[in-house]
Amino acid sequence: DDSIIIASGTTVLAFARCIRPIHRLTVISASIQVSETLAANESIDVVQLGGSLRTSSLSVVGKYAESPLAEFSCSKLFLGVDGIDLDFGITTTDIREADLNKIMMHTAQKTIVLADSSKFRRRGFSKIANMDEIDLIITDEGISDKIANRIEELGIELTVVPVTQKQ
Incomplete structure (x- = not known):
């Protein structure tokens, strides 16, 4: 019974x-692949954003x-990024994607x-945002203790998950 981006x-x-999901979930996404993946689950209502298609990522901007x-x-x-610099902030390679991500951040209560x-x-x-605009980072155990x-x-809340090897 939640709505996420x-x-x-x-x-x-x-x-x-x-x-x-245990109950109903509404997901808004810019990613055609994410929407297609989630559409297979009857408990998830998918809102696919429109816009100009980025063929490199099959996402809209x-x-x-x-x-x-x-x-x-x-x-x-839930935001993927191309870079995290603790002094500069979070970044992506595409200006249009950064603009969309900023608006997504304002639409959500937690990033x-x-x-x-x-x-x-x-x-x-x-640049997408400064570090003080991030609530939680989830990463793998390869992160250094210093970072x-x-x-x-x-x-910023930090969750470090173990890496599992695919067989």
Whole structure:
């Protein structure tokens, strides 16, 4: 019985594949792959944003993706990023995607960044947000203790999950 936003990217697509709601769930997404994955579950109502298609990520961007978000309120945004620099903030490689992500953040009550440990100390081309706008980061055990401690000092909740090898 929740409404969430799932942005685009390979990490959030992997997350979407794991969603098993107990009750009804409404998901708004810019990712065609996320929407397609979730559409197979009858307990999930999917709202696919429109807009200009980015063929590299099969996601939408632009004003037609952004404008419907003003009409919604969601509890959480699950956001994939291309870089996390603790001084600069979170980034992506595409300006239009950064703009859409900013609007998604305003639509959601809580911003959750899903990023593997390789994304730390990296910067993408376009800034999405400052670190103080992030509520929770979920990453893998490859994160250094120094970075983990700094994230917690910034007041950001951090969840570190073990990496499992696929057989």
